[in-house]
Amino acid sequence: MGRYIFKRFLGLIPTLFIIITLSFFIIRFAPGGPFDSEKKLPKQILENIEKKYHLDEPLVMQYLRYMGNLLKGDLGPSLRYQDHDVSFYIVQTLPVSLLLGVISLFVALILGLFTGALSALKRNTWVDYTFMSIAVLGISIPLFVTGPILMLIFALVLKWLPTSGWINGRGGWATLIMPVLTLSFPYYANIARLFRASVLEVLQSDYIRTARAKGLSVRAIMLRHVFKGASIPVVSYLGPAFAGIVTGSVVVEQIFRIPGLGRYFVQSAFNRDYPLIMGTVVVYSVILVVMNFIVDIFYGILDPRVSYKD
Amino acid sequence: MKKILLSLFIVLSLFSLIVSCGQSQGKGGEFILNNGAEPESLDPHLISGVPEHRIYMALFEGLVAYDPKTATAVPGLAESWEFSDDNTVITFKLRQTTWSDGVPITAETVKKSWERMLSPELAAPYAWFPAMFLKGAAEYNAGDAGPDALGVEVVDKYTLKVELVGPLPYALDAFAHYSFAVVPLHAIEKYGKEWTSPDNFVGNGPFVLETWEPQNKITVVPNPKYWDKDAVKLSRVVYLPIEDNNTSYNMYLNGEIDWQTTVPTDRIKEAKLRDDYIKNPQLATYYYIFNNTKKPFDDPRVRKALSMAVNRQELVERVTQAGQITAYGIVPPMTGYKGVKGLGEDVEKAKALLAEAGYPNGEGFPEVEILYNTSEGHQKIAEFIQQQWKVNLGINVKLTNQEWKTYLTTRREGQFYIARAGWVGDYQDPNTFLDMFVTGGDMNDAFYSNPQYDELIHKAARMAPGPDRFATLMQAEELLITQDHAIMPLYFYVTINMIDTNKWGGWYPNVMDIHPLKNIYKK
Numbered sequence: 001m002g003r004y005i006f007k008r009f010l011g012l013i014p015t016l017f018i019i020i021t022l023s024f025f026i027i028r029f030a031p032g033g034p035f036d037s038e039k040k041l042p043k044q045i046l047e048n049i050e051k052k053y054h055l056d057e058p059l060v061m062q063y064l065r066y067m068g069n070l071l072k073g074d075l076g077p078s079l080r081y082q083d084h085d086v087s088f089y090i091v092q093t094l095p096v097s098l099l100l101g102v103i104s105l106f107v108a109l110i111l112g113l114f115t116g117a118l119s120a121l122k123r124n125t126w127v128d129y130t131f132m133s134i135a136v137l138g139i140s141i142p143l144f145v146t147g148p149i150l151m152l153i154f155a156l157v158l159k160w161l162p163t164s165g166w167i168n169g170r171g172g173w174a175t176l177i178m179p180v181l182t183l184s185f186p187y188y189a190n191i192a193r194l195f196r197a198s199v200l201e202v203l204q205s206d207y208i209r210t211a212r213a214k215g216l217s218v219r220a221i222m223l224r225h226v227f228k229g230a231s232i233p234v235v236s237y238l239g240p241a242f243a244g245i246v247t248g249s250v251v252v253e254q255i256f257r258i259p260g261l262g263r264y265f266v267q268s269a270f271n272r273d274y275p276l277i278m279g280t281v282v283v284y285s286v287i288l289v290v291m292n293f294i295v296d297i298f299y300g301i302l303d304p305r306v307s308y309k310d
Numbered sequence: 311m312k313k314i315l316l317s318l319f320i321v322l323s324l325f326s327l328i329v330s331c332g333q334s335q336g337k338g339g340e341f342i343l344n345n346g347a348e349p350e351s352l353d354p355h356l357i358s359g360v361p362e363h364r365i366y367m368a369l370f371e372g373l374v375a376y377d378p379k380t381a382t383a384v385p386g387l388a389e390s391w392e393f394s395d396d397n398t399v400i401t402f403k404l405r406q407t408t409w410s411d412g413v414p415i416t417a418e419t420v421k422k423s424w425e426r427m428l429s430p431e432l433a434a435p436y437a438w439f440p441a442m443f444l445k446g447a448a449e450y451n452a453g454d455a456g457p458d459a460l461g462v463e464v465v466d467k468y469t470l471k472v473e474l475v476g477p478l479p480y481a482l483d484a485f486a487h488y489s490f491a492v493v494p495l496h497a498i499e500k501y502g503k504e505w506t507s508p509d510n511f512v513g514n515g516p517f518v519l520e521t522w523e524p525q526n527k528i529t530v531v532p533n534p535k536y537w538d539k540d541a542v543k544l545s546r547v548v549y550l551p552i553e554d555n556n557t558s559y560n561m562y563l564n565g566e567i568d569w570q571t572t573v574p575t576d577r578i579k580e581a582k583l584r585d586d587y588i589k590n591p592q593l594a595t596y597y598y599i600f601n602n603t604k605k606p607f608d609d610p611r612v613r614k615a616l617s618m619a620v621n622r623q624e625l626v627e628r629v630t631q632a633g634q635i636t637a638y639g640i641v642p643p644m645t646g647y648k649g650v651k652g653l654g655e656d657v658e659k660a661k662a663l664l665a666e667a668g669y670p671n672g673e674g675f676p677e678v679e680i681l682y683n684t685s686e687g688h689q690k691i692a693e694f695i696q697q698q699w700k701v702n703l704g705i706n707v708k709l710t711n712q713e714w715k716t717y718l719t720t721r722r723e724g725q726f727y728i729a730r731a732g733w734v735g736d737y738q739d740p741n742t743f744l745d746m747f748v749t750g751g752d753m754n755d756a757f758y759s760n761p762q763y764d765e766l767i768h769k770a771a772r773m774a775p776g777p778d779r780f781a782t783l784m785q786a787e788e789l790l791i792t793q794d795h796a797i798m799p800l801y802f803y804v805t806i807n808m809i810d811t812n813k814w815g816g817w818y819p820n821v822m823d824i825h826p827l828k829n830i831y832k833k
Binding site: 030031032033035036037038039040041042043044045048049051052060080081082083084089092093106148155156159162163164166168169170218254255256257259260263267270271272 | 350351356366431433435438448451503504507508523524526527554556557560563564566713715722731732733752753780
């Protein structure tokens with residue numbers, strides 16, 4: 001197993017290399033440059049700035065310089081936010097996105113597993129219909145609709161919660177409630193539907209019938225056999241879900257004014273801040289491939305039928 | 311039991327005391343504003359936008375500062391100044407003051423600061439601005455001369471002589487701009503790029519930096535070393551970098567923000583009903599650029615016809631709705647300068663002009679596009695104009711929207727027929743609008759060229775202030791607008807602010823939309 005993990009781990013390197021290389025060149029194809037603005041910079045000023053950031057060099061040279069610095073752990077300076085390097089902004093904002101993502105995923109998981117299991121056990125009853133209808137809403141309503149609706153109801157009409165902000169602001173931990181609910185809603189919906197289907201499938205399998213025949217209680221069957229077996233699809237969903245929830249919190253961060261990495265991701269693209277775009281792409285790619293890697297490993301632990309031999 | 315209760319009481323009392331002390335906002339209270347965006351930098355020599363400017367005014371003060379009512383120059387670091395007889399040299403007398411860390415600020419500090427700002431190595435984005443005023447600045451910034459070329463002379467420790475490129479009457483106001491900032495070179499030398507971190511920060515403005523959490527907030531507190539510290543009333547200012555106008559407007563309604571610097575377009579109607587909605591004319595123009603080199607817009611008759619067929623009054627009343635002022639010239643009215651009358655609107659005359667140019671009733675008019683950057687507001691305006699031209703002139707135009715930077719590139723490269731544009735004046739003088747359109751000018755995206763116009767702009771630059779100079783500039787504007795009609799002015803902007811002036815004093819509307827926090831106080 002160790003050998004398998006090591007080989008899979010080595011496989012991550014070319015994947016990341018390809019993502020970084022493609023991103024580097026693709027973002028340069030976008031029209032406009034980092035220093036374009038309504039007030040056009042005079043030629044001399046632009047030349048000075050391009051020289052300062054080595055943007056006057058050929059693209060291949062810039063690429064080699066970037067990769068060389070990346071290997072040394074240097075993500076370069078931000079072209080827009082000039083007081084610090086890209087790494088500073090990532091170190092400042094990634095923990096915020098991770099915290100929001102982890103809490104949202106946790107909430108989605110707990111609620112999803114609970115309602116999914118309940119829907120399966122109470123199949124085709126009003127309980128099932130209610131939870132599954134909510135799940136359909138979760139999948140079909142986009143975040144940029146859910147967020148403002150929650151804000152309208154709980155902040156502006158009822159005045160129970162602050163409209164936006166982060167936990168270290170005036171609103172404190174209460175600021176987390178609406179973004180977490182918004183962000184977890186679609187993930188909750190997916191987990192609930194996935195788990196319901198999975199539980200139903202497991203309940204019909206032979207080994208559950210055997211367990212029932214042995215006279216095990218429903219509680220014991222659920223906890224010992226069904227949950228473990230039925231959680232495999234959910235676990236395999238968690239990797240991409242975690243990556244998605246961390247990288248996909250961009251809209252929620254924007255609506256609720258959360259100082260996470262997502263805001264830099266969006267703004268750096270609009271600003272053509274090449275090093276900052278690359279920095280966020282590198283971080284998001286690492287999260288994505290590492291999460292898939294972890295899921296692959298866990299998948300085998302949960303399901304003995306998966307072989308580690310390749 | 312009694313002892314336990316007593317101890318509990320004492321602990322709780324102490325706790326509430328500590329909490330209440332922590333929340334204390336001092337005498338003037340905390341003032342929270344939406345600053346619109348995360349600042350590019352706090353280093354005044356590296357900034358270039360409105361959000362950065364608002365922070366600059368709190369943390370630094372140049373030779374002159376802004377009057378909160380008129381946004382014109384008032385004494386800052388310089389307590390007085392004198393112009394030479396020919397208006398080409400200003401002698402500033404500096405006050406004896408220090409940085410927030412106690413290090414004195416002298417005339418030498420000002421000179422060295424400007425040398426830093428204009429050095430090619432620093433590559434300051436706004437270095438072109440001082441170069442419009444300061445003798446030798448352009449040459450030094452281009453690397454063609456050394457810092458000695460700068461027209462700045464230290465007369466004594468607190469006297470500075472500044473030589474201008476000409477007798478520029480609007481130069482004094484320009485010295486309040488951040489590109490003329492005085493910076494703490496001793497701190498920059500010590501901390502390098504990190505000098506703007508809260509731990510290392512040194513400034514000379516009414517406030518000093520307290521915290522800076524990227525994308526979250528910036529807080530500033532009064533500077534105890536500021537020369538006019540008694541005038542500063544607020545105990546803390548919080549800048550929130552909120553880009554989403556709806557979020558910030560909701561926060562304002564919810565009492566989480568004290569000053570909201572804009573209102574989302576689709577909520578202007580409801581905002582206008584409130585008494586804290588403050589609208590004021592701004593030194594800014596919204597206009598359409600015709601590509602003067604591309605057929606059919608190389609014919610002034612076509613440009614004039616299209617412009618004369620647009621009902622501006624209807625545009626500002628039905629589409630933009632915030633109380634913008636109809637524009638027929640490029641320069642908004644300002645003290646001493648009325649602006650040109652322009653062509654006005656006349657559909658019949660427009661039809662005749664179009665027919666004269668070879669397109670009777672719009673027949674045979676080529677398929678052209680209006681280019682604008684992605685925004686609901688620009689789209690609505692473009693749709694209105696498209697409709698006006700269809701109904702009034704019988705011509706069909708297409709609409710093309712592009713993302714901001716893509717749009718800028720398309721516009722600069724001249725890959726358009728008609729493009730939207732807006733211009734905010736840098737200083738209160740017609741020149742800030744008119745010098746854009748000189749032949750080959752960096753901002754001349756209309757590719758307009760008229761030697762007579764160029765000559766008038768250059769002539770005005772060498773003239774002494776007064777009615778004659780304004781008359782020359784007016785003559786230039788007549789050429790640009792009435793004779794050649796290179797561009798189509800649509801309206802003069804208004805600024806929209808939301809602030810409860812019953813609660814906050816010292817905030818005044820002005821054409822530059824500049825509101826120094828030094829003067830704001832809680833009533």
